[in-house]
Amino acid sequence: MTFAEKLKELRKQKGISQEQLAEKIYVSRQAITKWESGNGIPDIENLISISNLFNESLDSLLSEEKSLISKHEFLYESRTEYDFDSPKKIDLRLGTAHEVIIEKTKDEKILVIAASNKLSYLAQQVKVKIVENKKRMDVVVKHSADLSDIAAEENLFILIKIPERFVADVELTSELENLKIRDITFDAIEFDGKAKFVSVTNACGHVELNTNSNLNIQVKAAKGKLDLNQIHAVSKIRFDENQKYYLKNAGRFTRFIDSNSNILIGKRNLEDPSEATDLIVELNGWKSEAQILNTEQEKENESDSE
Structure with missing residues:
Protein backbone atom coordinates (compact mmCIF):
# COMPACT_ATOMS: atom_id res chain seq x y z
CA MET A 1 0.00 0.00 0.00
CA THR A 2 1.40 3.38 -1.00
CA PHE A 3 1.63 6.32 1.39
CA ALA A 4 -1.30 7.98 -0.43
CA GLU A 5 -3.49 4.91 0.02
CA LYS A 6 -2.39 4.45 3.63
CA LEU A 7 -3.16 8.07 4.56
CA LYS A 8 -6.60 7.96 2.98
CA GLU A 9 -7.42 4.67 4.73
CA LEU A 10 -6.26 5.93 8.14
CA ARG A 11 -8.24 9.15 7.76
CA LYS A 12 -11.43 7.27 6.89
CA GLN A 13 -10.92 4.79 9.75
CA LYS A 14 -10.74 7.72 12.14
CA GLY A 15 -13.89 9.19 10.57
CA ILE A 16 -12.49 12.62 9.75
CA SER A 17 -12.58 14.69 6.58
CA GLN A 18 -9.58 16.05 4.68
CA GLU A 19 -10.33 19.47 6.14
CA GLN A 20 -10.42 18.11 9.70
CA LEU A 21 -7.15 16.27 9.18
CA ALA A 22 -5.59 19.44 7.79
CA GLU A 23 -6.68 21.37 10.90
CA LYS A 24 -5.24 18.74 13.24
CA ILE A 25 -1.76 18.87 11.70
CA TYR A 26 -1.82 22.58 10.75
CA VAL A 27 -1.63 22.30 6.97
CA SER A 28 -4.00 23.26 4.16
CA ARG A 29 -6.73 20.96 2.84
CA GLN A 30 -5.02 21.21 -0.55
CA ALA A 31 -1.92 19.61 0.97
CA ILE A 32 -3.98 16.63 2.17
CA THR A 33 -5.58 16.30 -1.27
CA LYS A 34 -2.13 16.38 -2.89
CA TRP A 35 -0.77 13.66 -0.58
CA GLU A 36 -3.81 11.41 -0.93
CA SER A 37 -3.66 11.77 -4.72
CA GLY A 38 -0.10 10.48 -4.76
CA ASN A 39 1.31 13.78 -6.03
CA GLY A 40 3.76 14.25 -3.18
CA ILE A 41 4.90 13.11 0.25
CA PRO A 42 4.88 15.33 3.37
CA ASP A 43 8.12 16.66 4.80
CA ILE A 44 9.51 15.03 7.93
CA GLU A 45 7.71 17.33 10.39
CA ASN A 46 4.31 16.63 8.82
CA LEU A 47 5.09 12.92 8.59
CA ILE A 48 5.80 12.91 12.32
CA SER A 49 2.52 14.75 12.99
CA ILE A 50 0.61 12.17 10.92
CA SER A 51 2.47 9.34 12.66
CA ASN A 52 1.54 10.69 16.11
CA LEU A 53 -2.08 11.40 15.16
CA PHE A 54 -2.79 7.91 13.84
CA ASN A 55 -0.41 6.00 16.14
CA GLU A 56 1.39 4.60 13.09
CA SER A 57 5.15 4.30 12.86
CA LEU A 58 6.93 6.12 10.06
CA ASP A 59 8.15 2.75 8.77
CA SER A 60 4.53 1.61 8.46
CA LEU A 61 3.43 4.82 6.76
CA LEU A 62 6.27 4.64 4.26
CA SER A 63 6.48 0.87 3.84
CA GLU A 64 6.10 1.12 0.07
CA GLU A 65 7.90 4.45 -0.27
CA LYS A 66 11.39 3.07 0.21
CA SER A 67 14.16 5.60 0.49
CA LEU A 68 15.17 6.77 -2.95
CA ILE A 69 18.81 6.57 -1.96
CA SER A 70 18.48 2.81 -1.39
CA LYS A 71 16.88 2.35 -4.79
CA HIS A 72 19.39 4.66 -6.52
Whole structure:
Protein backbone atom coordinates (compact mmCIF):
# COMPACT_ATOMS: atom_id res chain seq x y z
CA MET A 1 0.00 0.00 0.00
CA THR A 2 1.40 3.38 -1.00
CA PHE A 3 1.63 6.32 1.39
CA ALA A 4 -1.30 7.98 -0.43
CA GLU A 5 -3.49 4.91 0.02
CA LYS A 6 -2.39 4.45 3.63
CA LEU A 7 -3.16 8.07 4.56
CA LYS A 8 -6.60 7.96 2.98
CA GLU A 9 -7.42 4.67 4.73
CA LEU A 10 -6.26 5.93 8.14
CA ARG A 11 -8.24 9.15 7.76
CA LYS A 12 -11.43 7.27 6.89
CA GLN A 13 -10.92 4.79 9.75
CA LYS A 14 -10.74 7.72 12.14
CA GLY A 15 -13.89 9.19 10.57
CA ILE A 16 -12.49 12.62 9.75
CA SER A 17 -12.58 14.69 6.58
CA GLN A 18 -9.58 16.05 4.68
CA GLU A 19 -10.33 19.47 6.14
CA GLN A 20 -10.42 18.11 9.70
CA LEU A 21 -7.15 16.27 9.18
CA ALA A 22 -5.59 19.44 7.79
CA GLU A 23 -6.68 21.37 10.90
CA LYS A 24 -5.24 18.74 13.24
CA ILE A 25 -1.76 18.87 11.70
CA TYR A 26 -1.82 22.58 10.75
CA VAL A 27 -1.63 22.30 6.97
CA SER A 28 -4.00 23.26 4.16
CA ARG A 29 -6.73 20.96 2.84
CA GLN A 30 -5.02 21.21 -0.55
CA ALA A 31 -1.92 19.61 0.97
CA ILE A 32 -3.98 16.63 2.17
CA THR A 33 -5.58 16.30 -1.27
CA LYS A 34 -2.13 16.38 -2.89
CA TRP A 35 -0.77 13.66 -0.58
CA GLU A 36 -3.81 11.41 -0.93
CA SER A 37 -3.66 11.77 -4.72
CA GLY A 38 -0.10 10.48 -4.76
CA ASN A 39 1.31 13.78 -6.03
CA GLY A 40 3.76 14.25 -3.18
CA ILE A 41 4.90 13.11 0.25
CA PRO A 42 4.88 15.33 3.37
CA ASP A 43 8.12 16.66 4.80
CA ILE A 44 9.51 15.03 7.93
CA GLU A 45 7.71 17.33 10.39
CA ASN A 46 4.31 16.63 8.82
CA LEU A 47 5.09 12.92 8.59
CA ILE A 48 5.80 12.91 12.32
CA SER A 49 2.52 14.75 12.99
CA ILE A 50 0.61 12.17 10.92
CA SER A 51 2.47 9.34 12.66
CA ASN A 52 1.54 10.69 16.11
CA LEU A 53 -2.08 11.40 15.16
CA PHE A 54 -2.79 7.91 13.84
CA ASN A 55 -0.41 6.00 16.14
CA GLU A 56 1.39 4.60 13.09
CA SER A 57 5.15 4.30 12.86
CA LEU A 58 6.93 6.12 10.06
CA ASP A 59 8.15 2.75 8.77
CA SER A 60 4.53 1.61 8.46
CA LEU A 61 3.43 4.82 6.76
CA LEU A 62 6.27 4.64 4.26
CA SER A 63 6.48 0.87 3.84
CA GLU A 64 6.10 1.12 0.07
CA GLU A 65 7.90 4.45 -0.27
CA LYS A 66 11.39 3.07 0.21
CA SER A 67 14.16 5.60 0.49
CA LEU A 68 15.17 6.77 -2.95
CA ILE A 69 18.81 6.57 -1.96
CA SER A 70 18.48 2.81 -1.39
CA LYS A 71 16.88 2.35 -4.79
CA HIS A 72 19.39 4.66 -6.52
CA GLU A 73 16.66 6.65 -8.24
CA PHE A 74 18.16 10.11 -7.87
CA LEU A 75 18.78 12.27 -10.89
CA TYR A 76 22.22 13.29 -9.65
CA GLU A 77 24.63 11.07 -7.77
CA SER A 78 28.29 10.92 -6.91
CA ARG A 79 30.13 7.90 -5.42
CA THR A 80 33.35 7.61 -3.49
CA GLU A 81 34.89 4.25 -2.51
CA TYR A 82 37.90 3.38 -0.39
CA ASP A 83 39.43 -0.01 0.51
CA PHE A 84 39.50 -1.27 4.11
CA ASP A 85 42.20 -3.62 5.36
CA SER A 86 41.46 -3.69 9.12
CA PRO A 87 38.97 -2.35 11.69
CA LYS A 88 39.38 1.39 12.23
CA LYS A 89 37.74 4.21 14.09
CA ILE A 90 35.71 6.12 11.49
CA ASP A 91 35.18 9.86 11.79
CA LEU A 92 32.35 11.10 9.55
CA ARG A 93 32.22 14.89 9.15
CA LEU A 94 29.33 15.33 6.78
CA GLY A 95 28.31 18.97 7.14
CA THR A 96 24.70 19.85 6.34
CA ALA A 97 22.38 17.33 4.65
CA HIS A 98 18.73 16.36 4.50
CA GLU A 99 19.23 12.69 5.25
CA VAL A 100 22.14 10.49 6.29
CA ILE A 101 21.90 6.69 6.25
CA ILE A 102 24.48 4.41 7.85
CA GLU A 103 24.33 0.71 7.00
CA LYS A 104 26.63 -2.25 6.40
CA THR A 105 27.98 -3.70 3.19
CA LYS A 106 29.52 -7.10 2.50
CA ASP A 107 32.18 -5.48 0.34
CA GLU A 108 35.57 -4.55 1.77
CA LYS A 109 35.25 -0.93 0.66
CA ILE A 110 33.56 1.95 2.41
CA LEU A 111 31.08 3.56 0.01
CA VAL A 112 29.89 7.15 0.27
CA ILE A 113 27.01 8.16 -2.01
CA ALA A 114 25.94 11.79 -2.26
CA ALA A 115 22.65 12.18 -4.12
CA SER A 116 20.00 14.72 -5.01
CA ASN A 117 17.14 15.38 -7.39
CA LYS A 118 17.67 19.14 -7.50
CA LEU A 119 21.40 19.80 -7.14
CA SER A 120 22.29 19.50 -10.83
CA TYR A 121 25.93 20.45 -10.16
CA LEU A 122 26.24 17.92 -7.33
CA ALA A 123 29.58 16.53 -8.54
CA GLN A 124 31.12 20.01 -8.44
CA GLN A 125 29.34 21.23 -5.29
CA VAL A 126 29.80 18.21 -3.01
CA LYS A 127 33.24 16.63 -2.61
CA VAL A 128 34.14 13.63 -0.45
CA LYS A 129 37.64 13.34 0.96
CA ILE A 130 38.85 10.16 2.71
CA VAL A 131 42.09 10.04 4.68
CA GLU A 132 43.29 7.09 6.74
CA ASN A 133 46.10 5.84 8.94
CA LYS A 134 46.58 2.54 10.77
CA LYS A 135 43.89 3.17 13.38
CA ARG A 136 41.61 5.83 11.94
CA MET A 137 39.71 6.83 8.81
CA ASP A 138 38.39 10.36 8.28
CA VAL A 139 35.52 10.89 5.84
CA VAL A 140 34.88 14.57 5.16
CA VAL A 141 32.10 15.96 2.95
CA LYS A 142 32.83 19.48 1.77
CA HIS A 143 30.46 21.89 0.04
CA SER A 144 31.51 24.46 -2.52
CA ALA A 145 30.95 28.14 -1.74
CA ASP A 146 27.96 28.33 -4.09
CA LEU A 147 26.01 25.60 -2.23
CA SER A 148 24.07 27.10 0.67
CA ASP A 149 23.37 25.22 3.88
CA ILE A 150 19.64 25.67 3.22
CA ALA A 151 19.92 24.01 -0.19
CA ALA A 152 21.96 21.16 1.29
CA GLU A 153 19.50 20.64 4.15
CA GLU A 154 16.60 20.43 1.73
CA ASN A 155 18.16 18.47 -1.13
CA LEU A 156 21.30 16.51 -0.17
CA PHE A 157 21.11 12.82 0.75
CA ILE A 158 24.15 10.87 1.94
CA LEU A 159 24.45 7.08 2.22
CA ILE A 160 27.42 5.55 4.07
CA LYS A 161 27.95 1.82 3.60
CA ILE A 162 30.59 0.39 5.94
CA PRO A 163 32.15 -3.07 5.50
CA GLU A 164 30.59 -5.35 8.11
CA ARG A 165 33.96 -7.02 8.78
CA PHE A 166 35.54 -3.75 9.84
CA VAL A 167 32.80 -1.83 11.66
CA ALA A 168 34.07 -0.57 15.02
CA ASP A 169 33.63 2.93 16.45
CA VAL A 170 31.94 5.58 14.32
CA GLU A 171 31.79 9.29 15.13
CA LEU A 172 29.35 11.36 13.09
CA THR A 173 29.13 15.14 13.00
CA SER A 174 26.38 16.71 10.90
CA GLU A 175 23.39 19.03 10.79
CA LEU A 176 20.49 17.21 9.18
CA GLU A 177 16.80 16.39 9.13
CA ASN A 178 16.94 12.59 9.24
CA LEU A 179 19.50 10.13 10.57
CA LYS A 180 18.92 6.44 9.86
CA ILE A 181 21.05 3.70 11.39
CA ARG A 182 19.98 0.33 10.04
CA ASP A 183 20.99 -3.27 9.38
CA ILE A 184 24.38 -2.92 11.04
CA THR A 185 26.37 -4.25 14.02
CA PHE A 186 28.97 -1.98 15.60
CA ASP A 187 30.77 -1.14 18.84
CA ALA A 188 29.55 2.46 19.02
CA ILE A 189 28.06 5.19 16.84
CA GLU A 190 28.29 8.66 18.37
CA PHE A 191 26.36 11.55 16.82
CA ASP A 192 27.11 15.21 17.47
CA GLY A 193 25.11 17.96 15.80
CA LYS A 194 21.50 18.80 14.99
CA ALA A 195 18.72 16.48 13.84
CA LYS A 196 14.94 16.17 13.88
CA PHE A 197 14.35 12.50 13.26
CA VAL A 198 16.49 9.47 14.18
CA SER A 199 15.63 5.86 13.42
CA VAL A 200 17.50 2.82 14.69
CA THR A 201 16.37 -0.35 12.91
CA ASN A 202 17.82 -3.85 13.09
CA ALA A 203 20.99 -2.44 14.66
CA CYS A 204 23.22 -3.81 17.40
CA GLY A 205 25.63 -1.64 19.39
CA HIS A 206 25.89 1.54 21.44
CA VAL A 207 24.23 4.61 19.91
CA GLU A 208 25.01 7.95 21.55
CA LEU A 209 23.07 11.07 20.54
CA ASN A 210 24.70 14.29 21.68
CA THR A 211 22.30 17.00 20.58
CA ASN A 212 20.09 19.65 22.13
CA SER A 213 17.58 19.29 19.29
CA ASN A 214 14.08 18.04 20.13
CA LEU A 215 14.31 14.58 18.59
CA ASN A 216 11.72 12.16 17.27
CA ILE A 217 13.30 8.71 17.61
CA GLN A 218 12.02 5.41 16.26
CA VAL A 219 13.44 2.12 17.50
CA LYS A 220 12.81 -1.31 16.01
CA ALA A 221 14.73 -4.57 16.51
CA ALA A 222 17.60 -2.77 18.26
CA LYS A 223 20.03 -4.31 20.73
CA GLY A 224 22.64 -2.67 22.95
CA LYS A 225 22.36 0.82 24.36
CA LEU A 226 20.85 4.16 23.34
CA ASP A 227 22.14 7.27 25.14
CA LEU A 228 20.47 10.68 24.92
CA ASN A 229 22.75 13.47 26.08
CA GLN A 230 20.64 16.62 25.99
CA ILE A 231 20.21 19.99 27.70
CA HIS A 232 16.78 21.64 27.83
CA ALA A 233 15.38 19.30 25.17
CA VAL A 234 12.11 17.40 24.80
CA SER A 235 12.36 14.22 22.73
CA LYS A 236 9.94 11.45 21.79
CA ILE A 237 10.91 7.80 21.47
CA ARG A 238 8.58 5.43 19.66
CA PHE A 239 9.31 1.72 20.19
CA ASP A 240 8.09 -1.09 18.00
CA GLU A 241 5.64 -3.21 19.99
CA ASN A 242 8.10 -6.15 20.06
CA GLN A 243 11.04 -4.06 21.28
CA LYS A 244 12.23 -4.89 24.80
CA TYR A 245 13.87 -1.98 26.62
CA TYR A 246 14.91 -0.62 30.01
CA LEU A 247 14.79 3.07 30.94
CA LYS A 248 17.63 4.60 32.91
CA ASN A 249 17.33 8.21 34.10
CA ALA A 250 20.93 9.28 34.71
CA GLY A 251 20.77 13.04 34.12
CA ARG A 252 20.17 16.02 36.36
CA PHE A 253 16.53 17.17 36.54
CA THR A 254 15.71 14.81 33.66
CA ARG A 255 12.70 12.51 33.42
CA PHE A 256 10.85 9.99 31.29
CA ILE A 257 7.22 10.73 30.37
CA ASP A 258 4.56 8.30 29.13
CA SER A 259 2.28 8.79 26.10
CA ASN A 260 -0.31 10.52 28.32
CA SER A 261 2.32 13.02 29.50
CA ASN A 262 2.46 11.47 32.97
CA ILE A 263 5.83 11.06 34.68
CA LEU A 264 7.20 7.54 34.27
CA ILE A 265 10.57 8.06 35.96
CA GLY A 266 11.24 11.38 37.66
CA LYS A 267 14.03 10.43 40.02
CA ARG A 268 17.62 9.79 39.09
CA ASN A 269 18.24 6.09 38.58
CA LEU A 270 21.75 4.78 37.93
CA GLU A 271 20.97 1.09 38.38
CA ASP A 272 21.35 -1.37 35.54
CA PRO A 273 18.44 -3.72 34.75
CA SER A 274 18.04 -6.75 36.99
CA GLU A 275 16.67 -8.84 34.11
CA ALA A 276 17.92 -9.35 30.57
CA THR A 277 16.67 -6.81 28.04
CA ASP A 278 17.44 -5.97 24.43
CA LEU A 279 18.08 -2.26 24.83
CA ILE A 280 19.03 0.11 27.63
CA VAL A 281 17.84 3.68 27.02
CA GLU A 282 19.78 6.14 29.16
CA LEU A 283 18.75 9.79 29.50
CA ASN A 284 21.64 12.08 30.44
CA GLY A 285 22.15 15.82 30.47
CA TRP A 286 20.19 18.52 32.26
CA LYS A 287 16.51 19.51 32.43
CA SER A 288 15.45 17.31 29.52
CA GLU A 289 12.49 15.01 28.99
CA ALA A 290 12.00 11.90 26.89
CA GLN A 291 8.45 10.82 26.11
CA ILE A 292 8.02 7.09 25.58
CA LEU A 293 5.54 6.16 22.86
CA ASN A 294 4.76 2.47 22.71
CA THR A 295 2.52 1.31 19.86
CA GLU A 296 0.65 -1.27 21.94
CA GLN A 297 0.19 1.12 24.87
CA GLU A 298 -1.10 3.87 22.60
CA LYS A 299 -3.71 1.55 21.09
CA GLU A 300 -4.90 0.67 24.61
CA ASN A 301 -5.08 4.36 25.51
CA GLU A 302 -7.05 5.08 22.35
CA SER A 303 -9.60 2.34 23.13
CA ASP A 304 -9.96 3.63 26.70
CA SER A 305 -10.78 7.10 25.42
CA GLU A 306 -13.50 5.89 23.01
